[in-house]
Amino acid sequence: MNEKQEKGHIHPMTQFINRANAIFYEMGFTLVDGPELETEHYNFDALNVPKDHPARDMQDTFWIKQKEGEIERKLMRTQTSAVQIRYMQGRQPPFKMICFGKVFRNEATDATHEMVFHQLEGLMIDKDVTMEDLKSTLNIFFDKFFERNIDVRFRPSFFPFVEPGMEVDISCFKCNGGKDLKAGESCSVCKGTGWVEVAGAGMVHPKVLSGVDVDPKKWRGFAFGMGVDRIIMLKYGIDDIRLLYSGDLRLVNQF
Amino acid sequence: MKVSYKWLNEYFDGKLPPVEKLEEVLTMNSSEVEGIEKVDRDYVLDVKILPNMAHSCLCHRGIAREFSVLLNLPMKKHSRDFSFPASCQINNSTEPGISILNLEIKIENPDDCRRYIGRVITGIEIRSSPEWLKKHLEAVGQRSINNLVDATNFVMLELGQPMHVFDADKIGGSLIEIKKAKIGDSLRTLDGKEIVLDDSILIISNNSKALAIAGIKGGTLAEISADTRNIVLESANFDPVLIRKTAQKIKIQTDASKRYENDLTPELAHEAMDILTKLITEIACTKDTKVGKMIDNYPRSVIKNELGVSASEVEKVLGLKISEDEIIKIFNQFGFINKKEGEQLIIEVPAERLDLRIKEDLIEEIGRVYGYDKLDGSKNIITGTKGKINKQFYYANKIKNILYDRGFSEIYGYAFAEKGDIELANSVAPEKKFLRNNLTDNSKEYLEFNARYADLIEMPQIKIFEIGKVFLKDDEHNNFIIGVKTPTSVKGLKKDQEVIKEIIVELEKELNIKLVKINKDETVAEFNFDEMVAKLPEPKEYDIEMPAVDKDMRFKKISVYPFTVRDVAVFVPENIKQEEVWNLIKNEAEPLLMKDRLFDVFTKKMPDGSAKTSYAFRLVLQSYDHTLSEEEISGVMSRITTKLNAQKDWQVR
Numbered sequence: 001m002n003e004k005q006e007k008g009h010i011h012p013m014t015q016f017i018n019r020a021n022a023i024f025y026e027m028g029f030t031l032v033d034g035p036e037l038e039t040e041h042y043n044f045d046a047l048n049v050p051k052d053h054p055a056r057d058m059q060d061t062f063w064i065k066q067k068e069g070e071i072e073r074k075l076m077r078t079q080t081s082a083v084q085i086r087y088m089q090g091r092q093p094p095f096k097m098i099c100f101g102k103v104f105r106n107e108a109t110d111a112t113h114e115m116v117f118h119q120l121e122g123l124m125i126d127k128d129v130t131m132e133d134l135k136s137t138l139n140i141f142f143d144k145f146f147e148r149n150i151d152v153r154f155r156p157s158f159f160p161f162v163e164p165g166m167e168v169d170i171s172c173f174k175c176n177g178g179k180d181l182k183a184g185e186s187c188s189v190c191k192g193t194g195w196v197e198v199a200g201a202g203m204v205h206p207k208v209l210s211g212v213d214v215d216p217k218k219w220r221g222f223a224f225g226m227g228v229d230r231i232i233m234l235k236y237g238i239d240d241i242r243l244l245y246s247g248d249l250r251l252v253n254q255f
Numbered sequence: 256m257k258v259s260y261k262w263l264n265e266y267f268d269g270k271l272p273p274v275e276k277l278e279e280v281l282t283m284n285s286s287e288v289e290g291i292e293k294v295d296r297d298y299v300l301d302v303k304i305l306p307n308m309a310h311s312c313l314c315h316r317g318i319a320r321e322f323s324v325l326l327n328l329p330m331k332k333h334s335r336d337f338s339f340p341a342s343c344q345i346n347n348s349t350e351p352g353i354s355i356l357n358l359e360i361k362i363e364n365p366d367d368c369r370r371y372i373g374r375v376i377t378g379i380e381i382r383s384s385p386e387w388l389k390k391h392l393e394a395v396g397q398r399s400i401n402n403l404v405d406a407t408n409f410v411m412l413e414l415g416q417p418m419h420v421f422d423a424d425k426i427g428g429s430l431i432e433i434k435k436a437k438i439g440d441s442l443r444t445l446d447g448k449e450i451v452l453d454d455s456i457l458i459i460s461n462n463s464k465a466l467a468i469a470g471i472k473g474g475t476l477a478e479i480s481a482d483t484r485n486i487v488l489e490s491a492n493f494d495p496v497l498i499r500k501t502a503q504k505i506k507i508q509t510d511a512s513k514r515y516e517n518d519l520t521p522e523l524a525h526e527a528m529d530i531l532t533k534l535i536t537e538i539a540c541t542k543d544t545k546v547g548k549m550i551d552n553y554p555r556s557v558i559k560n561e562l563g564v565s566a567s568e569v570e571k572v573l574g575l576k577i578s579e580d581e582i583i584k585i586f587n588q589f590g591f592i593n594k595k596e597g598e599q600l601i602i603e604v605p606a607e608r609l610d611l612r613i614k615e616d617l618i619e620e621i622g623r624v625y626g627y628d629k630l631d632g633s634k635n636i637i638t639g640t641k642g643k644i645n646k647q648f649y650y651a652n653k654i655k656n657i658l659y660d661r662g663f664s665e666i667y668g669y670a671f672a673e674k675g676d677i678e679l680a681n682s683v684a685p686e687k688k689f690l691r692n693n694l695t696d697n698s699k700e701y702l703e704f705n706a707r708y709a710d711l712i713e714m715p716q717i718k719i720f721e722i723g724k725v726f727l728k729d730d731e732h733n734n735f736i737i738g739v740k741t742p743t744s745v746k747g748l749k750k751d752q753e754v755i756k757e758i759i760v761e762l763e764k765e766l767n768i769k770l771v772k773i774n775k776d777e778t779v780a781e782f783n784f785d786e787m788v789a790k791l792p793e794p795k796e797y798d799i800e801m802p803a804v805d806k807d808m809r810f811k812k813i814s815v816y817p818f819t820v821r822d823v824a825v826f827v828p829e830n831i832k833q834e835e836v837w838n839l840i841k842n843e844a845e846p847l848l849m850k851d852r853l854f855d856v857f858t859k860k861m862p863d864g865s866a867k868t869s870y871a872f873r874l875v876l877q878s879y880d881h882t883l884s885e886e887e888i889s890g891v892m893s894r895i896t897t898k899l900n901a902q903k904d905w906q907v908r
Contacts, residue, residue, distance in 0.1 A: 008663040008718065010655060010802055018652065018801045021645075025797060030642035036670070036724050037677070037690065037731050052496045054306045054517055063680040076670075076679075076690075096642065102670065102724075106681060115683070116670055130574025131622070135632035147806060154627035155283055156619070158305035164572070164619035165307075166627065167287070203572055206615065220572065236810045243813070247666040247701030247719070250813045253712040255804055 009253045012232050013118055013244060017100045020120055023144045027137070029098045029122065034083030036102055037064065040073040042082040047161040048207050055160045060106040062115075076104035079225060080121035081161060087123070088212040093219045094126040100228075111240045118228040125204065125214065125221035131164070134201060134222035138168060142198075146173045146235075153195065162202025162223055169195040173235065189234045196234060199226040258318050259394040260298040265334035266319040274298040277322065284623050285321045286312070297394050309517035310609040314415030317607075324588045324624060334413060337533040340540065356429050358487065358550045363434035365554035367457050368469065370492040370521040371433055372528045372551045375423055376535060377485040378543030379403070385538055402538045403479055403486065406531060408510075415519065415607075416490060416527035417511030419459075419467060421477040423485035427461045431487070433469060434458065440465055442474040444507070456501050457493065470498040470515040472507055488535070490528035492521035522557055522606035525549070563601035564614045564621075572618045575630055585624045647733070647785070649794040650766075651722050654735065656799055657765050661758060663718040663737065668697045676728045690726035694736040695779045702740035702779070709742045710820045710875050713852055716741045716748050722784050734773075735784040751778040766791060814879045818849060819888055824871035824908040825899050829858060836870050836899070843894045847883065850875035869908065 021031050040051075049055045064074040083099040099121040107113050124137070135152055142150040151171040159165045171177030171194060175187040178194030186192040201224035206216035229241050238244070243251040264271045271277060278288040278300065286308055290301040304312050311317045315334060323330040356375045362368045384392075384405040392399055392408060399405050407418035436452035442465040443449050450468065452458065457469040467473040470493040479486070492515075499516035502508050528549055536544060566579045582600055586593040591602035604611045611617060655665060668691075671682065675689030682688045691697060698721065705717045717740045725734045737758055739751040749757075755778060763770050768790050774781040827836060833853060841848065855871035876883060876891065896907045 005660065006662050007802070008659045008661065009665065010659055011665040011667055012804065013667060014655065014665060015801070015804050019803070021648065022797065025642045027637055028640045028642050031645040031648055033645070033647060035731050037726055052499050054309065054499070058306075062682070065678040065680040104670070106683065128571065130570075130572060131627075132574030132631050132634055133636055135630050136634040136636050139632045140636070152632055154630065155287065156285060156623040156627070157287070158307040160306075163613070163615040164622055203615065206613065236804075236808055238810045239812060245667050245669055247668050247697070247704065248813075249664050249666070249705045249712045249714065249717070249719070250708055251810070252664050252666060253714065254810060255808070 009249070009255050011244075011252050012236065012238075012255045013228065015255065016228055016232055017120070019145060020100070020141070021098070023141055024098045024122070027140065029096045029124075032083060032087050032097045032099050033101065034077075034080070034086050034099060036077055036104070038075055038077040038082050040075060042085050043075055043077050043079070046085045046208065046211050047079075047081055048205050048211075049160045053160075062104050062106050078105055079103055080119040081223065081225060083121060084123045084223060085208070085212060088125070088209075088214060093214055094124075095221070096124050096126075098122045109242060111242070112233075114229070114241045114245060116245055117241065120226045120228050122224045123204070123221065124223075125209070125219050127219065129221035131203060131222065134203075134224065137222075138170075138199070138201070138224065142170050148173065148176070151177060154201075157200065157202075159200055159202060161205050161208050163205045165200070165202035167197060168199040168201050168224065169197050172196055188237070198231055199224050201225070256302050256304050256313055257395040258300050258302055258315055259294075259391065260300065261296075262315050262334055262391055262394065263319050263322065266316065266323070266330045267328055268331075271322065271328075272326070274300065280325050281318075281321065283628075284325050284626070294394050295390075299394055299396075306517060307610040309514075310519060311415065311607040313514050313517065314411070315413055317415060320590075323590075327588055333530065337530040337537075339533055339546075340537045356423060356485075356487075356547065358547065359430045360550050360552040361430065361432045361434075362552050362554060363432065367435070367494050367497055368433040368491065369494070369555070370524050370551070370553045371431070372488075372490040372524050372549050372553075373431055374488045374490075374528060374532060374549050375485065375547035376488065376532065377423070377545045377547075378541050379484065379486060379535065379539040380541050381479065381481050381483055382539065388538065401479070403483075403535065406534045406538065409534065410527050410531045411510060411514070413530070414523060414527050415514055416523045417470070417514050418527060418531050419473055419489040419491075419511075420479055421466060421473070421487040421489065422479055422483045423487045424483075425477040426466060426487060427464060427477075430461055431466075432460050432463075433491075434460065436460075436465060437463070442468060443476075444468075444472050444474060445478055448507075450505050450507075456504070457497055459489070468501065468505065468507075469493055471502055471505070471509055471512045486535075488528060488531055490524040490531065492519060492524055495519075518609055520557060520606040520609060521553065524553075525551065557606055559606075560604040560611075561601050562604050562611055562614070562617050563596070563599040564617045565598040565600065567598065568614060569618050569621055572615065573622050573630065574634075575622075575625075577621060577625055581625065582621055585621050588624065589620065644794050644797060646791075646794060647788055649797065649799070650788045650791055651733075651784070652797075652799045652801055653766070654722070654762065655720070656801060657762060658720045658737065658758070659802060661718075661761065662714075663720045663758075664714070666698075666701055666719050666721050668694065668701065668721050668723060670724065670726075672696060675726065677726050692725050692727050693774065693781060694721055694723060694725060694734050695738075695774050695776055695781050698736050698738045698779050699776075702738050706740050706742040708818075709745070710873065711818050711850055711877070713850055715745055716751075716754070718754070732786075733784040734781055735787070736779055736781045738779040740778060755780050812879065814849070814877050816878055816880075816882050818875050818877035819883055821874050821876065821888065821892055822854075822871060823874065823892070823895055823899075824855070824869055826859075826867045826869050826906045826908060827902070828904050829866040829868050831868065831905075833870055837872070839898050839902070840872060840874070840895050843898055844874060844876065844891055847876045847878055847887075847891060848874060849877040871908075 059078040062076040080099045138152045153169050154166040157165050157167040172190035174189040175181045209216040287303040292299045358373050360371050382402050384402045389399040403420050435454045436456045436458045438453045440452040458465040459467040466477045495516050495518040502512040593602045671687035672691040673686045675692045677690040720737045722735045739754045852873045858868045
């Protein structure tokens with residue numbers, strides 16, 4: 001009998017970060033890690049999300065049970081942006097980093113919502129980084145990632161740690177921004193709109209920078225955060241996000 | 256927030272563009288429209304108002320203002336005229352000294368209550384509201400109650416200022432105090448809830464009797480009823496943090512509390528009181544109606560702010576060059592009073608624009624009106640310098656690749672578990688109360704689970720691995736597990752423990768270090784990944800070729816119905832290729848064929864001298880919409896057998 005070893009399977013999330021990292025690495029971004037169990041300071045306060053502010057409602061948090069005498073509140077990080085703060089602290093700009101990892105939200109789960117999912121975060125701070133640099137960076141990334149021409153567009157939005165803040169859409173990678181659709185046809189990825197929402201982004205808020213001793217008058221730049229699960233699900237047609245975290249090889253072994 | 260197209264249009268002369276155009280303009284330049292609903296002959300836009308816009312846009316005027324700026328259309332101050340009706344005989348007591356009920360407003364702490372305007376109107380009548388008012392409210396999902404309550408809701412939806420009305424005769428006096436409650440006080444709300452108060456909660460009171468929980472909900476003591484004749488109107492402003500904390504404490508959120516907790520300018524209270532008064536006299540007056548003067552307690556009036564930015568500062572942030580003239584044009588579209596001082600273009604920040612505090616806020620206004628589509632996204636930003644290597648990531652990939660080569664599948668397991676060292680304060684389920692402190696526990700479950708589907712996933716022996724975080728007291732680090740499980744029905748494979756032992760040896764050889772197993776289990780081996788990596792040399796390049804997903808790969812939906820396994824083996828003439836046999840089988844078995852595997856091939860010399868090849872296939876049959884019956888299964892199998900036997904010199908075994 002043939003002793004040829006059958007190959008195993010790498011999780012699609014790992015495949016994603018490998019490709020993303022390779023692209024960003026070539027662009028000069030360093031992959032950085034941070035803790036999943038975070039403090040309130042790094043996850044909220046340092047990101048300009050003060051206590052008792054409606055902005056806290058934007059993310060439902062898993063809090064850690066506080067022990068006797070503990071002053072600082074701990075939580076499971078709700079976004080990878082906390083890693084940006086840790087990275088900038090104690091270092092001098094310029095900064096060019098990405099971070100990939102799990103984030104946790106206390107939400108009801110269903111086919112499109114899980115309590116844990118992955119984000120890809122990016123940060124670039126230098127003397128004269130602009131919103132056009134942000135748009136161009138994302139353009140290059142998505143072109144390379146999807147191996148086709150992708151358009152990027154911004155819509156005004158709000159995140160406490162950036163100003164201006166925006167939502168980022170990309171032209172649909174399935175129907176080529178609607179161009180490949182025939183009359184009356186719809187698209188399973190973009191529902192016929194031609195656009196897919198993929199990330200939040202913006203110019204890092206001066207308060208966030210001065211909080212880590214970076215002079216916002218001298219340095220400026222952008223940050224972005226992508227929800228990776230959504231991109232993978234749309235790209236491959238995965239219909240239930242929970243399959244990505246349940247150890248189910250009926251999903252993994254397809255890849 | 257729901258806004259009515261018709262209501263918005265009332266701010267403008269002529270007709271607004273069609274609702275689809277409004278949706279596009281708002282979503283691309285202001286706030287996301289989450290949906291449009293047709294209600295009667297109106298359209299209702301569901302607009303997502305984020306915290307920065309909530310100071311000024313939780314009302315129709317705020318949204319109308321957005322359209323005025325973005326479509327460059329002049330707008331009116333209100334959606335309709337508000338004036339004292341000629342039909343009613345109003346005694347508008349504006350002369351000092353003439354006031355009804357001698358209303359007195361006392362604010363205990365101006366940090367808690369930044370402004371309180373009270374006003375008495377006597378001789379009104381509770382009636383149902385006129386049609387136009389009902390229609391406005393119902394369009395945006397508000398129930399019509401009576402003319403007074405409706406009027407307060409209308410003003411709130413028009414200007415964003417929450418309003419309240421008390422029955423003047425039930426207040427118990429002429430003094431209204433805004434102060435903290437006492438521990439042990441209580442208040443019964445208009446919907447029958449008994450709220451226990453304490454000294455952190457701000458109340459509207461008379462003689463220490465709580466009339467309302469400030470900014471959130473009114474109480475029954477002075478509530479409006481069908482025979483109310485005299486009323487006190489409230490137009491006030493409270494500290495956002497106080498309102499938010501209180502609303503969370505007493506677990507009551509209202510349209511009013513939502514607006515207060517997002518912070519509102521106290522400047523709005525006066526205008527709101529003015530139009531509410533006029534509206535109430537219009538729809539609730541009798542011939543005896545008398546209007547008192549505004550008693551305005553405004554301890555610290557808001558100072559006007561200025562904010563300036565230069566064209567070069569705008570360019571530094573956006574990257575896009577916008578001329579000074581263009582910027583001034585945008586300021587004028589907003590209606591900002593502006594001036595030029597050297598390079599600085601300075602605006603007077605309107606009171607309600609609490610979101611305009613720093614230059615960047617103003618740059619965002621300029622950018623979004625100018626249009627983000629004008630940003631150039633084709634700049635070449637690649638400098639040639641690469642990033643730094645992440646050692647953890649490098650070795651994770653190295654290990655993953657080795658395991659991939661040896662038939663292992665990667666899993667991402669759940670971070671929450673039934674037991675652990677660190678407990679969640681607000682977990683959703685008892686089996687998810689702790690953070691996992693090892694990977695083995697969950698892995699054993701995953702092995703069990705996947706063993707059931709071995710044929711479906713084409714893994715006769717389940718082999719998994721994971722690299723992920725575990726959480727010990729004061730210690731979060733990455734662990735790494737490999738697990739093996741042979742489904743009970745399968746024979747003839749290497750024992751699970753053997754496979755584990757072998758793979759550990761292989762890894763140690765490839766990495767050139769000794770692996771320290773930290774658990775006792777023999778079929779699931781766990782290691783401290785971070786400690787492993789610390790022992791390994793610094794990588795110089797990302798030189799590991801990881802497997803890539805086929806670009807056109809499509810995920811195949813997983814059926815919830817049970818699957819069946821059937822084998823088919825056939826002798827064919829030696830020269831017949833596997834594909835030929837397979838195609839015939841596939842034809843008959845589809846669309847129920849989920850998986851297939853050639854598990855045996857051999858050639859044999861037959862008694863008659865000819866050489867025959869045997870191909871044996873394992874078929875996995877499953878349907879997406881039902882459990883397959885015995886008939887269906889044997890039906891497929893017999894069709895396959897017939898088809899194969901029909902070929903010359905083919906014999907199904």
